[in-house]
Amino acid sequence: MVLRTIIAVLFAALIAFPAAAEKYITLVGTTSTDNSGLYNKILPLFTAKTGIQVRVVSVGTGRAINIAKNGDADVLLVHHQTSEEKFVAEGYGVKRYDVMYNDFIIVGPGNDPAGIMGLKSVAAGLARIAETRNFFVSRGDDSGTHKKELAIWKMAGVDAAKASGKWYREAGAGMGATLNTASAMPAYTLSDRGTWLKFENRGGLRLLAENDPLLINPYGVILINPKRHPHVKAKMGQAFIDWITGTEGQAAIKAYRINGRQAFFPNAKR
Numbered sequence: 001m002v003l004r005t006i007i008a009v010l011f012a013a014l015i016a017f018p019a020a021a022e023k024y025i026t027l028v029g030t031t032s033t034d035n036s037g038l039y040n041k042i043l044p045l046f047t048a049k050t051g052i053q054v055r056v057v058s059v060g061t062g063r064a065i066n067i068a069k070n071g072d073a074d075v076l077l078v079h080h081q082t083s084e085e086k087f088v089a090e091g092y093g094v095k096r097y098d099v100m101y102n103d104f105i106i107v108g109p110g111n112d113p114a115g116i117m118g119l120k121s122v123a124a125g126l127a128r129i130a131e132t133r134n135f136f137v138s139r140g141d142d143s144g145t146h147k148k149e150l151a152i153w154k155m156a157g158v159d160a161a162k163a164s165g166k167w168y169r170e171a172g173a174g175m176g177a178t179l180n181t182a183s184a185m186p187a188y189t190l191s192d193r194g195t196w197l198k199f200e201n202r203g204g205l206r207l208l209a210e211n212d213p214l215l216i217n218p219y220g221v222i223l224i225n226p227k228r229h230p231h232v233k234a235k236m237g238q239a240f241i242d243w244i245t246g247t248e249g250q251a252a253i254k255a256y257r258i259n260g261r262q263a264f265f266p267n268a269k270r
Contacts, residue, residue: 024053025236028073030144031174033219034058036194036263042252046243052236060143060174068092068222071229074237076222079144079192084220093222097245100253100264101218104148105196106209107179108134108188116188122212127156133167135187136160139178140170144217149190152214179205192217197258218267221245244268 033039034056043054057067061078068076069092076093078084087093106116106125114134116125129136130153138160139146153160160168169187171178175195182189183203191199196207221241226234243249245268253266 022053023051023236024055025074025233025240026055026057026072027075027077027240028057028059028064028067029077030061030064030079031058031176032079032143032145032192032195033077035174035176036192036198037258038194038253038256038264041256042244042249045248045252046240049243049248050239052239054240058174060139060141060146062142062147068224071224071232074224074233075240076224077219079217079219080147081218081220083147084222088222091228092225094225096220096222097241098267098269099219099221099244100266100268101216102193102264103210103217104145104190104215105193105207106188107182107191107196107205108208109186110204110206112208114188117208119209120212122209122214123152123156125209126152127158129188130156130158130160130163130167133163135185136168137178137182137185137187137189138168138170139175140172141174143174145175145190145192148217152190155214194258194263197261197263
């Protein structure tokens with residue numbers, strides 16, 4: 001009888017306090033990092049070392065920053081440095097740390113109807129797509145990728161928004177879904193290299209433009225400011241930042257491969 005009572009009390013305690021048995025932080029970050037498979041590879045290593053689970057909310061950079069501003073996460077990991085620095089300057093984040101970088105590429109129909117293959121300037125490539133009015137699919141979701149694309153259109157002297165619904169199509173979706181749309185049409189699009197390497201539904205798409213310095217894609221990680229949102233798990237969040245920017249986390253990023261190719265390049269400054 002006593003044993004039954006003890007078991008019942010323990011069971012009731014587990015039901016009443018489920019969170020006590022699990023330490024976790026919430027990381028809000030980009031769909032490109034998630035779609036590439038990087039999180040699945042490196043986050044279990046952090047959990048094994050610290051016992052801290054990482055719950056990932058995967059959205060575009062613009063939405064991720066808004067979620068972080070509302071205090072609905074503990075750590076922000078995105079890829080638009082200007083927005084990240086503004087986030088910190090406005091008091092929403094504690095400090096921005098460099099984590100890694102990869103790059104963007106332009107993919108499109110294998111027959112390359114706009115003739116951008118071999119162009120050294122990605123802005124010249126987008127200008128030619130606009131001139132020939134070949135289909136281009138934009139993420140159209142205020143993500144870091146979308147922000148980069150808009151910046152390149154501006155450099156090319158093209159107001160792509162005026163062609164919305166014509167040759168310029170906005171998916172309003174993550175990188176994987178945007179690549180699916182481009183594959184089905186087929187159309188050109190800007191993609192981060194990691195998601196492209198992981199993407200299996202390529203159809204007739206091929207890589208057509210790369211290696212322009214404009215296409216470098218840096219990622220930063222930021223602890224959400226506990227002075228603004230006292231419920232933020234600052235100690236555990238900082239432990240994650242220290243790990244991913246430290247020797248072990250940087251080595252894990254460097255070791256991640258997609259089809260034998262390095263997908264991200266660690267660049268934390270310690």
